[in-house]
Amino acid sequence: MVLAMKLIGMLDSPYVRRVAISLKAMNFSFEHEELSVFNDIEKMKVVNPLMKAPSLMTDEGILLIDSTLILEYLDRKCNENYSLLSKNMEQFTKSQYLIGIALTLCDKAVQLFMEYNRRPPEKFYQEWVDRINEQLQAGLSLLDQQVIINDAGYLIDNRIMQADISIAVMLKYIEKKLSSIYNNYVSKKLKVFSSAMESTSLF
Amino acid sequence: MVLAMKLIGMLDSPYVRRVAISLKAMNFSFEHEELSVFNDIEKMKVVNPLMKAPSLMTDEGILLIDSTLILEYLDRKCNENYSLLSKNMEQFTKSQYLIGIALTLCDKAVQLFMEYNRRPPEKFYQEWVDRINEQLQAGLSLLDQQVIINDAGYLIDNRIMQADISIAVMLKYIEKKLSSIYNNYVSKKLKVFSSAMESTSLF
Structure with a gap:
């Protein structure tokens, strides 16, 4: 069984939201843990000591940080019909x-x-x-x-x-x-x- | 004749510097215009009204902003032997x-x-x-x-x-x-x- 990817962060951040919407658009199943970098500091530190959102826990257990780096990873991983970047x-x-x-x-x-x-x-x-x-x-x-x-x-x-x-x-x-x-x-x-x-x- | 790409920004920015070093590592020829987002405001506004560095003027005349987006573009453009991201x-x-x-x-x-x-x-x-x-x-x-x-x-x-x-x-x-x-x-x-x-x- 493959674990689902987990997105960590609040949707009031435009960076978290672009990853959340992109995950759906790319047809990935994922969990979403709504932790705030300001209001859930102790929980957030455990996930990501840098206290940065979005973080994406991949299904291999690697924690990716930075929305553009996360999206570059997802673009390689997704079915190419769902890619959000043109091949042209x-x-x-x-x-x-x-x-x-x-x-x-x-x-x-x-x-x-x-x-x-x-x-x-x-x-x-x-x-x-x-x-x-x-x-x-x-x-x-x-x-x-x-x-x-x-x-x-x-x-x-x-x-x-x-x-x-x-x-x-x-x-x-x-x-x-x-x-x-x-x-x-x-x-x-x-x-x-x-x-x-x-x-x-x-x- | 193809125009060279032009990198705009000061090398004391780590974001400008990662693009400059990557351009060299990928074997691209490029020009470098050292404009400061704080000290060359009027010149910078002409190049990029958002006053953000690095900016990369592509050889087709498109201005790319944000080091990671620029590097993602360069990765697609470069000879694959020089790619800085693994295919694995x-x-x-x-x-x-x-x-x-x-x-x-x-x-x-x-x-x-x-x-x-x-x-x-x-x-x-x-x-x-x-x-x-x-x-x-x-x-x-x-x-x-x-x-x-x-x-x-x-x-x-x-x-x-x-x-x-x-x-x-x-x-x-x-x-x-x-x-x-x-x-x-x-x-x-x-x-x-x-x-x-x-x-x-x-x-």
Whole structure:
């Protein structure tokens, strides 16, 4: 009997969520252990002393860390019909480009959320926040220019791929955690795309 | 004529450095534009509005962001004899595991450096620093337990692979930027490995 893979982390992290949705999209069976890197510190340390989510315990008992490294592993492991990365080099490159923008926006959004929520008010540093805000606005504008939604409703191919997932989880994170950024700097096109993705059964 | 790829970013970033060394190890010719995300803001914005390094301009003119996404692209593009990831699934999984630890340690080391160096002293937040310090110590200890240097002097195979590069650039970053962490929490074994890697022609 092969043990199921186990995903560890909270779905309010866009990194955990992209792995969870990708596991489903790739048709893997997996368990999900919802441990928080902030609220379940002692349990988390036992799983992963680095206290980082997502972590994926593979069915051979190896603990993988970092969502992109985990997804690279899953891409090699999955049935190739379910791969979320195109074999076509042009499509693959476009996908890596869009995922790069999405992940950088995730990083910046998380940094901004942490500055607001994980520090006492007197440790809040406005210049740093201004820089991140500028990066977020620039990235959302770039993404709006670069995203083309095809007739099937997706970005790369005629089915959901990793670029679709990564952009959608980033947009939902910003909507939930940084609503003024979402309201003011996410374009209509990206909002429509987000709603469409969130209404699919995978999300 | 095919344009050369261009790597953008400063080599004092471990993420830029892992891509630079990997490009050489994969036998790619490339240009390197040393722009700083802090000191060359206007030039950097033109290249990448998200102000993130490394960025890789591909020879088709696509700008890739995020070192792991860039390396995944390069792995598909390179002559397979030069791939830095094993085709053997067991070796590949072990490699992703070690790279995951290395990248998380990079993230934590960069966060600590930024807290010390990119904020005015009154915005320094000791509790956050304590948490990062604990993560760094735990991760370095885990890495020391998990790393096995083979007879050829490498971690995964009988030649340099991505796990070797990622761990070595992380150790050098900590040595240069956080010397007290390096002196107190990096094991003898890891220090010997770092010196050996840094003395090769690729580094």
